[in-house]
Amino acid sequence: MNCKRQRDDGENAEKGKKRKKREERVKLSPLLEDEDVKKGVKEAWSHRAQYSHGGLELDCHPFPHCIIRNFIQSDSFTENLQRELLDLNFHEKSNDLYKFNQSDDLKKRKEPHITGLRAALFGRFRSWLGEVLGVELEPTVDVSCAKYQYTDVLLCHDDELEGRRVAFILYLVPPWESSDGGTLDLFSTDDHFQPHSVVKSLVPSWNTLVLFEVSPVSFHQETLLLEWLNPLYLDVDYQSQVQQEFEDSSEIQLKNFLKEEKFKEVSEALRSTDVQWTKQGPPNRRCYEVASLVSFPQCVSACWELLCSEAFFLLLSNFTGLRLHYLSPSDEDEEEEKDQEDEEEREATGSSGDTPSANKNNKEPSTPLCVGELRRWAHGSYTLLHDGDASKAEYALDLLLPLSCPDWQTEFGGFTSYVANEEDEELLMVYPEENSLALVYRDKETLKFVKHINHRSSTLPIGDSCRRAVYDFSFVYYE
Structure with missing residues (x-):
């Protein structure tokens, strides 16, 4: 041995x-x-x-x-x-x-x-x-x-x-x-x-x-995000934490989302008499006001553009794990990478055979899609569910960014309530909170409404009636 x-x-x-x-x-x-x-x-x-x-x-x-x-x-x-x-x-x-x-x-x-x-x-x-x-x-x-x-x-x-x-x-x-x-x-x-x-x-x-x-966000309109957002939310590691929490519960609130000086500037501009507001109806569906885009003050228009920008779509993808933009990663990307590696290996060895990636239909890059409103809420405002809402429900990501509501109390109403279709039980309530970005992912069986704002909101110790209003940016993003 x-x-x-x-x-x-x-x-x-x-x-x-x-x-x-x-x-x-x-x-x-x-x-x-x-x-x-x-x-x-x-x-x-x-x-x-x-x-x-x-x-x-x-x-x-x-x-x-x-x-x-x-x-x-x-x-x-x-x-x-x-x-x-x-x-x-x-x-x-x-x-x-x-x-x-x-x-x-x-x-x-x-x-x-x-x-x-x-x-x-x-x-x-x-x-x-x-x-x-x-x-x-x-x-x-x-x-x-x-x-x-x-x-x-x-x-x-x-x-x-x-x-x-x-x-x-x-x-x-x-x-x-x-x-x-x-x-x-x-x-x-x-x-x-x-x-x-x-x-x-x-x-x-x-x-x-x-x-x-090397980062999809670092060279894609990064200046726009840096100008407006709390730097905490641009940290890649923190974005991963946000995504983990969001994937666990399908909703999250990001406090102090905008930089303080930007948030104050937009809040003050919204109280300007130059903004044109239009009452929304009919009363059996809704009662609140929407701002006219052409009347936006410059800083409000810039904030609107931020929430519509492709850079923001990518940021939301990092927050949620949803593929809201064609540049955000997906499971399909990993499959295509593997197919490409297999193809290169076959070419190197001279072997023949069908290439899986060659048999796939080439997908055109999808255009980011969202719809939004800048809304004003006061005593008597509300939205109601309608019989036809369920048939129009889609998978979507809701975004709410409230402004001018530092003293808002839960008993005033004005919160967004999420309910399951044909059920009375509330799944989630999102309350107006100053500069707190709310993200909620809903499926086709989930509906939402804004609870009626009652007379107690009029007791807020603020000057004129216009300043008693609550404002919010309301956006819906689609994969």
Whole structure:
């Protein structure tokens, strides 16, 4: 019987020392160790602002990206790293989107300088990124080497894959000019979130690292959301918490939703006599007032546009898990990804057979759909259920954003009541609450009405009768 002798601790220690010698430790830019720089980058990134210090530049137009020059401190390390990379085996990658040569995954390489860089990227640099972004990044880091030669190309794409938060490029190129090609072109987007035009081109530069955020929200009308919303609700981790709570109960209220100054501005503007209000009827169906869109003050119109914007559709998708926009993820996306991977595998092996994705009907991107009203409620206002309501009921997401109701009491009425069809029991009651966004998902068996506002509401200690009113933005969004 053959038996391998177990190595004693001394031998294992010696082996460890030899292994460690094969890793050349790399020193990254001292800017990454500067606490003031870290704080500056974090603050600018969260507010989508500009920041620069030494060889570090952060810009958020058209989407957040950061340039770090002299990323590696040692010139000899960088030169040896380039030499090790060029000695790797490269495989040609070519399709409609790109043509270049790519190495295998660098996670398994044992070359000392590649190993040293990998350790820094997976460790110190990843930790720095997590602190700057204010999120906990997954431990997975994908890293490979791409070699571009004459006529090679990588066309417009978004880099978005499940779980990917940041993409980065470390350039190891000779002296380079924009006329040589190979620039990193950043695109603006149109109203449908499609790439529109190049607004910035970054020329490759030796030992320069470029990183940028990968997120469907980060470069799609992000400025609009930042201008209006409480920053808490733009935090991706908090959005996940909201989605979990919403999926558990099909409803949620998001307090202090708008920025305080924006909320006050809109509330005051609604009390203006310039807004035109029209009474809604007939009395056996409803009794409240709706504002005319053409009479909106500028800030009210801007808030309306926010709630109708595609950026807001995507935000609601993140809050609820519903697919309210064609850019929001769905189970079908995962199936299509798998079909694409299967197709690529068949092409690589030369096998034949039907491609599932080829047999699917191509779906046109759906246009976001919502309907909304800006309503005014006072003593005597209400809505009633009607016999025909059940036949018209649809799956939908209701949104309510009340304004000017700081002292509203439950006994006044004015709450939205959700009931099951042909049943008297109330499933849910949503009360007017100042600057609290209510989201409720209802099915075809759920109906709603607004409870009659009684005379007690007139006792509020507020001046004229117009100021006794409660206002709300009421929207319905459809998948």
